Amino acid sequence: MLIGVPKEIKNHEYRVGMTPTSVKEAVRHGHEVWVQANAGSGIGASDADYTAAGAKIIATAAEIFAKADMIVKVKEPQAVERKMLRPGQILYTYLHLAPDPEQTKDLVASGAVCIAYETVTSPRGGLPLLAPMSQVAGRMSVQSGAHCLEKAQGGRGVLIGGVPGVAPGKVVILGGGVVGTNAAVVALGMGADVTILEKNVDRMEELVARFGTAVKTIYSTQGAVEDECAAADMVIGGVLIPGAAAPKLVTKAMLKDWKPGSVLVDVAIDQGGCAETSKATTHAEPTYVVDNVIHYCVANMPGGVARTSTFALNNVTLPFALAIANKGWKKALLDDAHLRNGLNVADGKVTYKAVADDLGYAYVPAEKVLA
Numbered sequence: 578m579l580i581g582v583p584k585e586i587k588n589h590e591y592r593v594g595m596t597p598t599s600v601k602e603a604v605r606h607g608h609e610v611w612v613q614a615n616a617g618s619g620i621g622a623s624d625a626d627y628t629a630a631g632a633k634i635i636a637t638a639a640e641i642f643a644k645a646d647m648i649v650k651v652k653e654p655q656a657v658e659r660k661m662l663r664p665g666q667i668l669y670t671y672l673h674l675a676p677d678p679e680q681t682k683d684l685v686a687s688g689a690v691c692i693a694y695e696t697v698t699s700p701r702g703g704l705p706l707l708a709p710m711s712q713v714a715g716r717m718s719v720q721s722g723a724h725c726l727e728k729a730q731g732g733r734g735v736l737i738g739g740v741p742g743v744a745p746g747k748v749v750i751l752g753g754g755v756v757g758t759n760a761a762v763v764a765l766g767m768g769a770d771v772t773i774l775e776k777n778v779d780r781m782e783e784l785v786a787r788f789g790t791a792v793k794t795i796y797s798t799q800g801a802v803e804d805e806c807a808a809a810d811m812v813i814g815g816v817l818i819p820g821a822a823a824p825k826l827v828t829k830a831m832l833k834d835w836k837p838g839s840v841l842v843d844v845a846i847d848q849g850g851c852a853e854t855s856k857a858t859t860h861a862e863p864t865y866v867v868d869n870v871i872h873y874c875v876a877n878m879p880g881g882v883a884r885t886s887t888f889a890l891n892n893v894t895l896p897f898a899l900a901i902a903n904k905g906w907k908k909a910l911l912d913d914a915h916l917r918n919g920l921n922v923a924d925g926k927v928t929y930k931a932v933a934d935d936l937g938y939a940y941v942p943a944e945k946v947l948a
């Protein structure tokens with residue numbers, strides 16, 4: 578199979594779909610890999626590194642999209658990339674379609690086979706191709722939020738860990754999954770006062786088993802969200818209903834009760850965000866203020882630490898990329914129900930129920946497209 582790796586073009590997105598090591602592995606399995614010139618420059622991988630791994634360096638994305646059987650990316654295809662997709666071409670990347678009707682419309686129109694990293698599942702539960710980026714974003718969220726709390730950034734002027742004699746800042750984490758757990762690791766490491774709001778009782782038991790009494794867990798209701806967030810210096814949004822638009826836990830009306838200069842880091846923004854006032858921002862302009870609350874809503878946070886993120890992502894995406902390339906997408910998806918859960922759009926049909934429901938498309942199960 579001819580695998581194509583274009584350079585990412587989203588704002589300040591420095592990750593790349595395949596590392597030289599991943600390319601070498603694909604070539605070893607008999608595949609041809611075309612990598613766009615400079616695609617790896619953001620992670621310190623040169624064209625020479627890719628050539629040494631067996632890739633062919635191609636000048637433009639257009640040439641890659643025109644010929645490749647499978648496009649391997651990181652971020653959802655931007656409008657100019659969507660125009661280049663071809664019927665039957667495989668697109669393997671993050672998509673986050675539920676909050677993105679424009680992208681969904683274009684992917685349906687393209688006739689391409691669109692496999693979303695974020696909905697592939699695992700026999701052990703969870704979302705294995707989302708998890709490493711959630712680990713990164715969760716850890717980064719506290720680092721970014723702490724920076725926003727500095728006065729020069731418009732923040733409250735609170736040092737998140739406090740000092741002897743002065744209480745630490747209060748960090749409230751909405752959702753105790755991968756983002757939430759990793760945010761807690763860093764917030765606790767910095768000495769913050771940490772509370773996690775969660776809906777899943779088993780998950781709360783796991784959090785307590787892991788962190789002991791160092792974190793407080795509270796069952797997530799609207800009242801709990803109101804009370805805890807109003808007392809917080811930093812709120813981190815890490816809720817998820819897989820594939821669906823994020824639930825709006827924080828209403829605009831709630832913000833008037835929040836501390837002036839407090840910060841909301843809405844990591845869930847790639848699924849639309851968990852606050853009514855959240856809208857996606859970029860690394861170039863990561864924040865804006867609503868009702869004296871700083872909003873940090875960068876939809877590709879891991880792109881900011883592209884080296885760590887690219888290697889972490891490739892660790893989990895490569896085995897499935899090889900399965901698709903070795904067997905062809907239909908057999909790979911028929912053989913593996915968990916990879917099949919990644920199929921969001923194929924042959925002009927929406928094959929992921931939450932996306933179809935949220936955006937008003939007819940839902941066609943993946944099994945029907947594969948029949």
Ligand SMILES: NC(=O)C1=CN([C@@H]2O[C@H](COP(=O)(O)OP(=O)(O)OC[C@H]3O[C@@H](n4cnc5c(N)ncnc54)[C@H](O)[C@@H]3O)[C@@H](O)[C@H]2O)C=CC1
Nearest residue numbers: 710711714752754755756775776777797816817876877878
């Ligand atoms: N902005 C960015 O750059 C990045 C964003 N993300 C996003 O972060 C979000 C969270 O991802 P993960 O932690 O991997 O998901 P996860 O599935 O591991 O955790 C989500 C948690 O939210 C909980 N939850 C659901 N509804 C809730 C509610 N009403 N109140 C409290 N908790 C609730 C679930 O029980 C679950 O434990 C996703 O939207 C993901 O796409 C992930 C990586 C990077």
Ligand SMILES: CC(=O)C(=O)O
Nearest residue numbers: 671710847876877879
């Ligand atoms: C998960 C995601 O959206 C990202 O890593 O950018």
Ligand SMILES: [Mg+2]
Nearest residue numbers: 653673847876
């Ligand atoms: Mg997005």
